[in-house]
Amino acid sequence: xxxxxxxxxxxxxxxxxxxxxxxxxxxxxxxxxxxxxxxxxxxxxxxxxxxxxxxxxxxxxxxxxxxxxxxxxxxxxxxxxxxxxxxxxxxxxxxxxxxxxxxxxxxxxxxxxxxxxxxxxxxxxxxxxxxxxxxxxxxxxxxxxxxxxxxxxxxxxxxxxxxxxxxxxxxxxxxxxxxxxxxxxxxxxxxxxxxxxxxxxxxxxxxxxxxxxxxxxxxxxxxxxxxxxxxxxxxxxxxxxxxxxxxxxxxxxxxxxxxxxxxxxxxxxxxxxxxxxxxxxxxxxxxxxxxxxxxxx
Amino acid sequence: xxxxxxxxxxxxxxxxxxxxxxxxxxxxxxxxxxxxxxxxxxxxxxxxxxxxxxxxxxxxxxxxxxxxxxxxxxxxxxxxxxxxxxxxxxxxxxxxxxxxxxxxxxxxxxxxxxxxxxxxxxxxxxxxxxxxxxxxxxxxxxxxxxxxxxxxxxxxxxxxxxxxxxxxxxxxxxxxxxxxxxxxxxxxxxxxxxxxxxxxxxxxxxxxxxxxxxxxxxxxxxxxxxxxxxxxxxxxxxxxxxxxx
Ligand SMILES: Nc1ncnc2c1ncn2[C@@H]1O[C@H](COP(=O)(O)OP(=O)(O)OP(=O)(O)O)[C@@H](O)[C@H]1O
Ligand SMILES: [Mg+2]
Numbered sequence: 001x002x003x004x005x006x007x008x009x010x011x012x013x014x015x016x017x018x019x020x021x022x023x024x025x026x027x028x029x030x031x032x033x034x035x036x037x038x039x040x041x042x043x044x045x046x047x048x049x050x051x052x053x054x055x056x057x058x059x060x061x062x063x064x065x066x067x068x069x070x071x072x073x074x075x076x077x078x079x080x081x082x083x084x085x086x087x088x089x090x091x092x093x094x095x096x097x098x099x100x101x102x103x104x105x106x107x108x109x110x111x112x113x114x115x116x117x118x119x120x121x122x123x124x125x126x127x128x129x130x131x132x133x134x135x136x137x138x139x140x141x142x143x144x145x146x147x148x149x150x151x152x153x154x155x156x157x158x159x160x161x162x163x164x165x166x167x168x169x170x171x172x173x174x175x176x177x178x179x180x181x182x183x184x185x186x187x188x189x190x191x192x193x194x195x196x197x198x199x200x201x202x203x204x205x206x207x208x209x210x211x212x213x214x215x216x217x218x219x220x221x222x223x224x225x226x227x228x229x230x231x232x233x234x235x236x237x238x239x240x241x242x243x244x245x246x247x248x249x250x251x252x253x254x255x256x257x258x259x260x261x262x263x264x265x266x267x268x269x270x271x272x273x274x275x276x277x278x279x280x281x282x283x284x285x286x287x288x289x290x291x292x293x294x295x296x297x
Numbered sequence: 298x299x300x301x302x303x304x305x306x307x308x309x310x311x312x313x314x315x316x317x318x319x320x321x322x323x324x325x326x327x328x329x330x331x332x333x334x335x336x337x338x339x340x341x342x343x344x345x346x347x348x349x350x351x352x353x354x355x356x357x358x359x360x361x362x363x364x365x366x367x368x369x370x371x372x373x374x375x376x377x378x379x380x381x382x383x384x385x386x387x388x389x390x391x392x393x394x395x396x397x398x399x400x401x402x403x404x405x406x407x408x409x410x411x412x413x414x415x416x417x418x419x420x421x422x423x424x425x426x427x428x429x430x431x432x433x434x435x436x437x438x439x440x441x442x443x444x445x446x447x448x449x450x451x452x453x454x455x456x457x458x459x460x461x462x463x464x465x466x467x468x469x470x471x472x473x474x475x476x477x478x479x480x481x482x483x484x485x486x487x488x489x490x491x492x493x494x495x496x497x498x499x500x501x502x503x504x505x506x507x508x509x510x511x512x513x514x515x516x517x518x519x520x521x522x523x524x525x526x527x528x529x530x531x532x533x534x535x536x537x538x539x540x541x542x
């Protein structure tokens with residue numbers, strides 16, 4: 001393989017995995033915007049999405065499309081339940097307490113997944129076969145196209161939701177000024193619940209589409225959350241476009257780093273990016289520094 | 298219509314509202330005046346449910362709403378124009394107005410909402426010109442109009458206004474006060490107006506309350522308050538003491 005096609009291959013792999021980081025970062029942002037909370041359980045939603053999908057299709061033999069929907073619904077319910085049990089009852093919690101709670105939530109979700117599905121690594125059939133395409137000597141799996149396509153659709157739906165529906169605008173209003181939002185009759189607590197449900201659904205979707213190529217096991221959540229968080233910070237916390245672009249960027253850097261340097265450094269790259277951003281420009285590449293000063297992080 | 302009975306509100310251990318009782322009848326314009334830090338905003342926020350009173354009752358059409366959440370209070374017909382406007386800066390003027398109708402857009406449908414938005418544009422023509430602009434880019438006066446428009450979009454029975462004149466040029470203040478007076482005539486909205494601009498507020502009002510460090514010090518007809526010596530001295534800037542006193 002020529003160097004060119006090799007690099008192209010790394011780029012493609014990077015974009016694929018970067019898409020998932022971008023979706024996790026979007027999940028972080030949705031909750032962060034509505035509540036100011038960094039939900040460290042975000043990665044668990046991805047893991048649960050993949051695990052439920054495997055369980056529904058291989059154990060319960062439910063057809064793929066129905067299993068997709070069911071998995072998203074299950075994880076959405078778990079996200080909503082998590083908010084109701086762990087976040088909703090708190091009165092004026094401090095940021096530190098909220099971090100502890102979402103961390104605890106992630107540990108519980110991980111533990112439950114282990115009890116239920118064991119420690120094995122699961123796989124899932126690709127959505128439409130594994131016959132690759134070739135592009136300038138690089139191979140593209142059909143699943144890659146599925147991942148990109150679904151990401152694209154999800155981003156369009158989210159953009160439409162936040163810009164053109166009353167509910168979406170209400171969520172944005174809540175993010176801008178919760179007190180003023182409550183003064184026009186928006187129930188802030190409902191918006192918080194909705195943000196957790198939406199984030200969980202997004203995470204689940206990412207988990208389902210990535211499992212055929214990346215496999216899934218009970219303890220995958222933490223590393224996905226870390227990389228998604230790095231992407232969210234790099235893109236500027238709360239910034240939707242930033243999240244997607246930064247996710248792709250981290251995915252590409254990681255894939256190039258693994259391919260050209262050593263795959264041992266793969267996971268360190270996201271962390272390195274995170275630290276660099278925090279040192280150099282804490283508001284992220286797309287962030288406005290004023291906005292980041294006003295928020296609690 | 299609205300009656301507060303012995304309301305006590307605290308921030309932590311700080312006692313801010315001390316046994317406040319007042320009432321507002323249907324169709325009235327009532328103003329509340331008082332110096333900085335008297336507790337006026339706290340009083341409005343207690344009515345709106347943003348802060349809960351520790352003791353006391355807020356009777357609204359014979360129901361105690363003292364522990365209701367802010368969104369419930371809006372749904373019951375009490376809408377607040379908060380201090381410092383607090384419009385949604387990154388959203389357009391039109392979206393701000395639409396969000397004002399949040400509690401009723403499902404029930405009333407977009408046709409009715411559209412008609413009410415037109416009505417707001419008649420009330421504040423500048424908002425129509427600026428409808429697709431981001432709200433944060435409006436001037437202070439325009440933002441105040443938008444904040445009032447947004448609150449009216451819920452079709453409230455009572456409108457609570459927190460210092461609508463704050464930081465605005467005299468001409469704009471006059472315009473806003475005129476609009477407030479027109480509101481009552483047009484839509485029979487009851488108005489509770491918090492102001493530091495005491496004279497203008499009282500001139501517009503039927504009755505008034507004067508608040509000092511969390512207590513109601515004076516109450517009465519707006520005209521009587523305007524003529525009350527002590528009110529004049531403290532709030533209307535009439536320092537001249539007649540010599541024969
Ligand atoms: N969130 C808060 N936490 C603690 N104390 C507060 C809070 N908000 C207001 N206070 C205090 O309560 C008192 C009353 O404040 P409030 O804002 O109600 O006054 P105000 O009459 O509206 O003043 P202004 O005319 O300046 O708006 C002040 O002493 C203020 O410091
Ligand atoms: Mg005030």
